[in-house]
Amino acid sequence: MKLIVDTHCHTIASGHAYSTVQEMAQQASEQKLSLIAMTDHGPAMPHAASKLHFRNLKVLPSSMYGVEILKGAEVNIVGMDGSLDLSDSILQQLDLVIASFHLPCIKPGSEKENTSAVIQVMKNPYIHILGHTGNPAYPVQIERMVEAAGKYGKLIEINNSSLTSHSFRKGSWDRCMKILETCLDYKVPVVVGSDAHISWDVGKFEKAHEMFRQLNVPESLVLCSDPKKLKKHLGIKDNE
Numbered sequence: 723m724k725l726i727v728d729t730h731c732h733t734i735a736s737g738h739a740y741s742t743v744q745e746m747a748q749q750a751s752e753q754k755l756s757l758i759a760m761t762d763h764g765p766a767m768p769h770a771a772s773k774l775h776f777r778n779l780k781v782l783p784s785s786m787y788g789v790e791i792l793k794g795a796e797v798n799i800v801g802m803d804g805s806l807d808l809s810d811s812i813l814q815q816l817d818l819v820i821a822s823f824h825l826p827c828i829k830p831g832s833e834k835e836n837t838s839a840v841i842q843v844m845k846n847p848y849i850h851i852l853g854h855t856g857n858p859a860y861p862v863q864i865e866r867m868v869e870a871a872g873k874y875g876k877l878i879e880i881n882n883s884s885l886t887s888h889s890f891r892k893g894s895w896d897r898c899m900k901i902l903e904t905c906l907d908y909k910v911p912v913v914v915g916s917d918a919h920i921s922w923d924v925g926k927f928e929k930a931h932e933m934f935r936q937l938n939v940p941e942s943l944v945l946c947s948d949p950k951k952l953k954k955h956l957g958i959k960d961n962e
């Protein structure tokens with residue numbers, strides 16, 4: 723399976739990432755990707771982008787170096803009621819929105835609390851993807867989460883960076899395997915994000931590839947194999 727879309731990338735705007743939008747796009751072009759989403763951290767993350775950053779994303783060209791650019795965010799889940807750190811009025815202007823738990827922004831709850839938070843988040847029409855849900859620091863009831871993703875039409879992310887040896891989310895492999903198996907059972911589509919915090923990591927999907935091979939995941943379930951399918955899911959018009 724060829725993965726030609728990266729739905730999760732950070733730039734210097736995130737405060738702890740090291741490349742510019744241009745550098746990310748250039749690297750994506752060298753990696754022969756056809757589309758990347760700029761998903762900088764929402765404002766609850768210390769030193770991350772401001773609300774104004776997200777409001778102003780419209781200044782980015784829709785394509786650079788032959789790579790299509792989606793304007794997005796990785797918003798923080800900041801309350802167990804599913805509250806987020808960007809308002810709907812901002813989110814609705816974005817092409818692609820990931821919602822994730824991060825330690826600087828919210829204390830982990832019980833498995834039940836974490837699950838109910840992500841289910842509440844999925845009720846928000848402007849959220850498209852649940853980010854790195856295999857993180858053992860925020861355990862969720864996998865079947866309930868995946869079933870709700872199917873019900874609300876949300877995508878589950880397999881985060882390549884979670885699966886690497888230098889990950890902050892160590893121990894994600896086993897949970898991600900279970901999540902992916904459950905997505906297969908419920909036919910819930912998945913996306914793959916490099917979660918690159920420097921341009922060299924754009925399009926790095928080795929661990930995700932390995933997981934897809936082990937579980938024999940069909941290409942039809944992985945929207946990062948086809949930008950048209952992803953855009954259709956996001957409700958973005960295809961210009962071609």
Ligand SMILES: [Zn+2]
Pocket residue numbers: 796822824853854
């Ligand atoms: Zn994240």
Ligand SMILES: [Zn+2]
Pocket residue numbers: 730732796917
């Ligand atoms: Zn991220």
